[in-house]
Amino acid sequence: MKLVLLLLSVLSHRSDGVHITQRHRDSNGTWTGSGSLDADVAVDVDLSAVIRRVDPRFLSITIDASLAAEEKFLYLLGSPKIRTLARALTPAFLRFGGTRQDFMVFTPQRDHRPDSGVSAGASCEKLELPSWLEQRLKKEWTQQQVVLLREDRQRKYRRVKFTEDAVDLLHSFTNCSGMDLIFGLNALLRTADNAWNSSNARSLLQYCESRRYRMSWELGNEPNSYEKKAGIRVDGNQLGQDFTHLREILSESKFYHNAGLYGPDVGQPRDHRIDILEGFLQSGAEAIDACTWHHYYVNGRDTSLEDFLDPEVLDTLTLKTNEVLEKVKLVSPGKPVWLGETSSAYGGGAVGLSDTFVAGFMWLDKLGLGARLGLDVVMRQVFVGSGSYHLVDDNLDPLPDYWLSVLYKRLVGPEVLKMEALSNLGRSKRVRLYLHCSNTNSYRPGAVTLISMNLSKKAARISAPALVSSSTVDAFVLESEQPGEDGLYSRSVKLNGELLKMVDDKTLPELRGSRLPPAEHLQLPAYSLAFFVFTDARAAACRQHGAVR
Structure with a gap:
């Protein structure tokens, strides 16, 4: 089954000076805020077969x-x-x-x-x-x-x-x-x-x-x-x-x-x-x-x-x-x-x-x-x-890379899926995306995890296809403790707006995703790292353990 994430028309959805909603989760659990859009990104994905399988200790x-x-x-x-x-x-x-x-x-x-x-x-x-x-x-x-x-x-x-x-x-x-x-x-x-x-x-x-x-x-x-x-x-x-x-x-x-x-x-x-x-x-x-x-x-x-x-x-x-x-x-x-x-x-x-x-x-x-x-x-x-x-x-x-590593371990499975990202400006450069089957210790077989990063100072939008967009999404968005370029030097990190720190010497915080309803696209804030888990993607490649294609 090949799913093509269609890029929403640049003419109908974006023009110079137009701002879109950039979603941030506040203390009440509501996505708020705004920022100018850097790029629309579309992804061509194939969920029918695994292209590579890495070691579980990758x-x-x-x-x-x-x-x-x-x-x-x-x-x-x-x-x-x-x-x-x-x-x-x-x-x-x-x-x-x-x-x-x-x-x-x-x-x-x-x-x-x-x-x-x-x-x-x-x-x-x-x-x-x-x-x-x-x-x-x-x-x-x-x-x-x-x-x-x-x-x-x-x-x-x-x-x-x-x-x-x-x-x-x-x-x-x-x-x-x-x-x-x-x-x-x-x-x-x-x-x-x-x-x-x-x-x-x-x-x-x-x-x-x-x-x-x-x-x-x-x-x-x-x-x-x-x-x-x-x-x-x-x-x-x-x-x-x-x-x-x-x-x-x-x-x-x-x-x-x-x-x-x-x-x-x-x-x-x-x-x-x-x-x-x-x-x-x-x-x-x-x-x-x-x-x-x-x-x-x-x-x-x-x-x-x-x-x-x-x-x-x-x-x-x-x-x-x-x-x-x-x-x-x-x-x-x-x-x-x-x-x-x-x-x-x-x-x-x-x-x-x-x-x-x-x-x-x-x-x-x-x-x-x-x-x-x-x-x-x-x-x-x-x-x-x-x-x-x-x-x-x-x-x-x-440090921030530790929390990033823990999330990778929990959310990303060893199966690599084929995908290609394109933006309204050509091949995506500052929005970088990779797709894996989800870790089956955290999600049922068939779920997929989109590894996402936005190297730009502006927000980006990732379009979602009809089939995948019908899936509920668990979003794990990592941002600096401070906004803007100054925050890039921070030694702290927030997950969906919550500062990450140990509860005590023997307890990690609960790393919770934000449950998003089905939608046409995902928002990727400026200078952010994210994992989007499509819990109901029902990817054939992730429901079977056949040979790598």
Whole structure:
């Protein structure tokens, strides 16, 4: 069944200087307000077949290895608040890795336990960080970030020792939160002939196996930058051999013989980086379960607000993704491709941008576009930790992108549907739309979710076809706490006019949609992000689980 969302006639519905109603929900539940219209948008959709199906853990998260630069900071993962926030993002992978994973050495020390009142091996119910220790660690973490930032700028990284405690805490956090842990191993431990020295990894694997810790593995982070950060150059072919060696070690283990192995976590295609990926695939493709690469749009040190709202910047993801997909398909057809680490801006993020409301446009567009292009998993850098691109701030309070991620998890299913958006000005650029089947944990089969964003300072109108417009719509509209461009810098967000914040450390607010009656079109306010769930769409593609077309 093909449904065509017909664009209402520009001549009959809009002329210069004419204003339309821009609906905002007030405290009484009434949609009010007005604003000038930027565009009418029509969408050509096909609800008869699924064009792609991503991993159920498509939206996943990372914890940067910098959090373990001093092992005590991993005890923050025992905070009741952080575990509550993590559980709301399941199902998901949690990747532990990053630049400092290649400077971390496992150093067993079984009798070492900090005097914290926390037992790393305790049950989920008992493992809870005391509030006094949480406050102390948060304060010390703020100071620690200054040290980490200096190391990043100077590219001088010290070797970090970690013990069983670090592994216990990471595993406990993911296990109690319902996530699947991916642990990044140090690839810069090399032999005299520049092959990977696996002895330290073997020691870690033996410990994890003795504790029956179910987890997956990676080896190294951004091998394209090894020379800059450590003076070591590893070509793609050697990297593939290193992964093959690790796969052989896992295969020898009764416990880990079927464990996931992902890599090579190379930076986005540029100069020799694609050469590293090509060489790696030739020698190591069979060793991995998914090919991982990293993507950031801009440099966090010299970007601007305009970059975060620029459709051309957002569209660069298509070129980079297609380049990686083509390389993988050529050597290993059918191999899943993941964004193993990604956010808005590299270099730790853009201060005052990557942790504010405006970052949501890059994040939501990456989720929508990435799924449509062919990525199976997208891992957000970072859940908690250093930098400005975190989902949870240094006080462990959720930032706008966290709430956006939770709504995505609750409302968007893994099935991607075919659609194309056109505006009265041609192909839609500042109104960006993606269509999925709805999450069946929240809605019955047949419902569809329209992922929507308006990068413009003016409201937009999305027309709806007769069949879909006969469906009731649940609207989840995210706007900044403040109106206009100033609000883009806000670290708070409103859902349908209500400010989002935790009820207490163990309770999230009820994320309610606004029930809209059937109508000819939807309103998308200026600078807004939205999910529109057509509860009665009865999409054939979403009522069956057949093959992807």
